[in-house]
Amino acid sequence: MSSHYEAPIREPLILGEKSYHDITVDIAKPIEGKANKNWYIAFYIALAAMLWGFGCIFYTIGTGIGTWGLNKNIGWAWDITNFVWWVGIGHAGTLISAVLLLFRQKWRMAINRSAEAMTIFAVFQAGLFPIIHMGRPWNGYWVLPMPNQFGSLWVNFNSPLLWDVFAISTYLSVSLIFWWTGLLPDFAMIRDRAVKPFQKKIYSLLSFGWSGRAKDWQRFEEVSLVLAGLATPLVLSVHTIVSMDFATSINPGWHSTIFPPYFVAGAIFSGFAMVQTLLGIMRKVTNLENYITRLHIEYMNIVIILTGGIVAVAYATEFFIAWYTASPYENYTYLSVGAATGPYAWAFWSLIFFNILTPQLLWFRKIRRSFIWSFIISIFINIGMWFERFDIIAIVLSKGHLPSTWWRFEPTFVDVGIFIGTIGFFFVLFLLYARTFPVIAQAEVKTILKSSGESYKKLRDGNHE
């Protein structure tokens, strides 16, 4: 596969005059070297946020959900917003590593490791919320269909929340295995280079005794393919099922058949935006500009504009249908005239601005290929996607069927604290990852060095002359 032909007009995916050894050195550097001051600053900020969030979680569990801003009419708000947001972010990783693998997209190789790390860390954050949002989280294990001595108690297979349990746990395990499988040759590489015995020991364990034999490589390729095949449907299923938390309910604005595809598109949209955000920082901090190039950014922006387009069409459909039903109950769904003019107009218009208007800038090639613009737009999309979920949950619940139950939601410091805490937790994990894991799948990148490396391309171009 490494000798796979690539058209000369394609831009190189690996810049600089890289040899195989250069790649090894570049990627091992953050692990073998010392962390710089910026890393420590970022880490401590993230750690502080995380601890603050954990404090808020303990406070919630110790005192009650009443510490949040919820009320009798709005039973979910930031908790499930954050849950769906983090799950959505988690989507890009699997899409990049599994779907793009099946489609033989070589550009994924520079970003799939980090994208999938992001997935796993994001799913950790997401998984926190369904547990802590319970009134009695210590009984949370009751959602597992396990034999028990409580009597003939069993879970309710009708409930989308139960489907969530299965979907998220499956997704997390498959993603984790897939990620780890890809990591094996890279861990082995670090192990082989390690000089400190402790480090060597750890990486030996992590690499599961990878020896680099041809048989290892053959099995590696096979397993990757099989796992990619397994993971691909999960990309669709997880957010489909998350969307069913809403779609199978009877609330106007939630009860909508387009939710599954629309949520999947939205998830990929937000996931790519988050990858964009993370890589924008990482390529600078870890000096990997030669591997994460303008071309990668552009490709991701193209996915963003595609999925963003799907999302925009879904919004328009929702808005149209809310109007077209002429049902007074649909007057106030999160995409409706009622929402656009009601007390949550600011949230409605934020959604439109961040999620529909900003991504349109990516139609311009200049912006699409600009690191700074991509970074800013990706942040905007992250915000926009958070608003999407907040709007779906809070606006819909704030205007229920009976006007007597209309209410509003205001977060407390605990709501905000837990959200910030998960962001901190996420970055703590990611920063630790960036210092200890090979952040680029170097083994895979090496396979395309000869076809897509700048130096080899030049060499070939020269030959053609």
Next chain:
Amino acid sequence: MASSKKYWQSVEELTGSSVVETLSKKEFVEEIPTDEFLGDKETLEASGTSRRDFLKYVGFTTAAASLAACEGPVRKSIPYLIKPDDITVGVADWYATTMADGYDFANILVKTREGRPILVMPNKEANGATNARVQASVLSLYDSQLRLKEPQVKGTAISWSDADSRIGDTLNELKKTKAPVVLLTGTLASPSTEKVISEFIAAYPNVKHVVYDAVSETGALDAFEAMYGTRTLPTYRLDIAKVIVSVGADFLGDWQGGYEKSYVAGRKPEAGKMSRHIQFESNMTLTGANADKRVGLKPTDQIFALINLYNAVTGENVTSKETPVDAAVKQAATQLKKAGSKGVVVTGLNDKNAQTIALAINNALQSKVLDTTVTNNVRKGNDADVAQVVADIVSGELAGLITYNVNPLYTLAAAKEVQAGLEKLKLSVALSVQNDATATAMNYVLPMSHYLESWGDVSITSGSYSLTQPTIQPLFNSRQLQDVLLKWSGNNTSYDDYLKAFWSTSILKGASWNQALHDGIFTKKTANKLSAKTISVADAASKLVTATTPSDYELNLFTSIALGDGQQANNPWLQELPDPITRAAWDNYITMSFADARALGFSNPIKDNGAVDGDYAKLSVNGVEIVAPVMIQPGQAKGSFGLALGYGRTQGLKDAMQVGVNAYPLYSNANHIQTGVSIEKVSGTHQFACTQVQKTIAGRHEILKQASLDQVVNAPVHDWNKPAMASLNHKEVVANSVDLWEAHNREVGHHFNLSIDLTSCTGCGACVVACHAENNVPVVGKREVRTGRDMHWLRIDRYYSSEVETREEAKALGLSGGDLYKAIETEAENPTVAFQPMMCQHCNKAPCETVCPVAATSHGRQGQNQMAYNRCVGTRYCANNCPYRVRRFNWFNYSNNNEFDFNMNDDYGKMVLNPDVVVRSRGVMEKCSMCIQMTQATILTAKKEGRKVKANEFATACSTACSTGAMVFGDVNNSEDTVAQLKEDKRAFHVLDAIGTKPNVVYQVKVKNTNEA
């Protein structure tokens, strides 16, 4: 037969082998080698129990011993050693008794469990009706904070005998000097107590008994006395009325004890027998909200309108003034005249002349609704006497004051002057249940028993005699008034003997005491119709007109549904009961019209957390100033303000209950109409605790269907009660007939339904409190109610009409977009009002059931949607998916939590808890269970008695508490149950039937008699 059989364990045993016999005598088949172990001393000494082993053993045994010493929390439950005859653990006893606290009078049934009264319900066989306060009074029994526990003199505890002798000495001294002493009580309406008092007065002739009602009806009493010769109130048979015109009388509230039962009895659209009710008033009252036609009118204009009504009815022309609503007055007069003897006029103006005019109109109509054969004894207060007492206290002419269950230092406008004058008294005794402002100011404070601990009799209306019997031993060292007075008069009989003797000689006259005690009531026929004297109406009118000076702003004080005169202000159930009109709990406030609010710059913004805020206003009336928050009230007459009495109590109340402002200082001359009011906005923002913030139904009229009487009688059902339709195979079908799910099998067993007649529901809130009491619903306090976390399983939604009612109307006006929404969302300035009790609808296709991941909420075989609290993990998905939003989440632990210091955080307060219903812990969802503990008890009773459940035997707390019969519960599988017919009634509809939830709660269309002719 069986005994002849022989069993053996083996063939050897059967054959009688000797081995078996030998073995059967030996417990251990092999020798136990004890000697081997213990016999040889050397080996024993050599055996290696090392120091380490020893320490291990010591460590283990110490740990085990100390662990075993740890005990669980000690639960104070003491079993009966000898079972009392009348108590079976787990079985409730019901006692018929009567509540009379001077303000609320009701024939009630009290449920006791293991000797504790836990629930109050109307004694329907005695024509009893309960309002929210009567329902809640059982919790006031357990108010360990406010109730007096020991006799005290100047704050130090003394014994009863000391108190008796010391007070007796002082009384005798005062008797010698003929120094005047006043016994100040509320309305007692108790024949035996009046006799006790007269005997006390006979013993101490210097004592005068003065009746003081905190909220006075003196005007009506005096006017009736002038016209009919006895100082009492008539009764109004609103059930036979065809036209009711009320000028400021809140007769569905507290006016003369309330008339909701007979009012609703006269409003049954089925028979076309429905009175027409026209209300002229300034505040939006419960009565006005229920009226067929409500005319907003400033208080002083009410006076003129009443005179104009008299003129219009009689054709006379007595002195009056024009009012802005004279056309409506004329129309009302026409309708009254048409109704003739079936017409009635009532007025709430506490003025003898105004009441005289109302009586004169009724006389002119020869009204049969005004019933003088049965008189109403619930108010007897005399303002002139009270004013004299106040003057005597202030001047120092009074030597002694004995108060009984009145709190003049809180309820008198002149409370401050009286307080200063108290020092001059030689004897001041408070006989009081509560340690209130008056009790703390008096020298002697003697704890009185709560009515649930007392004997007594009450004659609520003439000819009916109700008995009060104790349902629990006095909780504290208290006595009751009658015992105290008997003792002071030198009579050593106990009051219960006295009462019994009195009844047998004066009331029963041979009838059974036991029967009367069992029934709670004894009725005698007394049918002497009083004849009216002619009173000069012209004179009354001219006096009225001269005395009335209209001003730009006028104040109309009123009593709120929750607190009434404020006696039970320390009762958390009542504080948490949202006002039926404003839906604000834990507060009183100045109600103000839109027009005035705009002009004066007041607003009620809704905050981001859903809560309502308000501005403060400084209100000055005749030199008295108070600062209170403003609530803009649709329907409030322009130029008038409303303010509820009964709030702002501080003395002895828990901090959380010290809410609102005391409006009694403004209640000068016991007149709830005060003119010459000035108002100004002052700084500060008040935080209201409203349970509903959206005021209109936003065009969703199928939620609460309304029709006119004419429609119901004459028009086809589909015109006014059309079920939701859906499209199936391109045909329009009834939405309810389309279903994805398999139906539950309802053929076997019971199938419970609750019918709620929106025409009969006045919105009084008694059911809300009954639900609190029956189901241990927690109180959460003002802060939590404010942020939308009230725990009411049953709430009463209130919707105002908007100027533009539907989208279609709005579009016809050329409105679109946000303007359209605003138009249907904004309440009208003078709206019509509709109430809708809302609780779990027990959907047959319940949206909550499908979404719970742990199946904590699931469907019962009897139609109930059941909630298994201990299975709930608290995802709140069910609440989000409930279109009725009736599920309530335990955001915190509401019991044993100092943050929620209400009755469930108090050993006394916990005594009111219903042992049949679990107290929910934090983190679980709860909701209406259709009182499953009650339905199961009914089933079990029937089973034990070996019979079928009788027709209409099933009941819930709300349906039992409902005085008007708006709520009917029962089994639709039993065709004899009323609810089975109601379910099929042409007025029946389900809320949100379009979404296919198929509820087991069925509503009956609200009907108003809009006939103007």
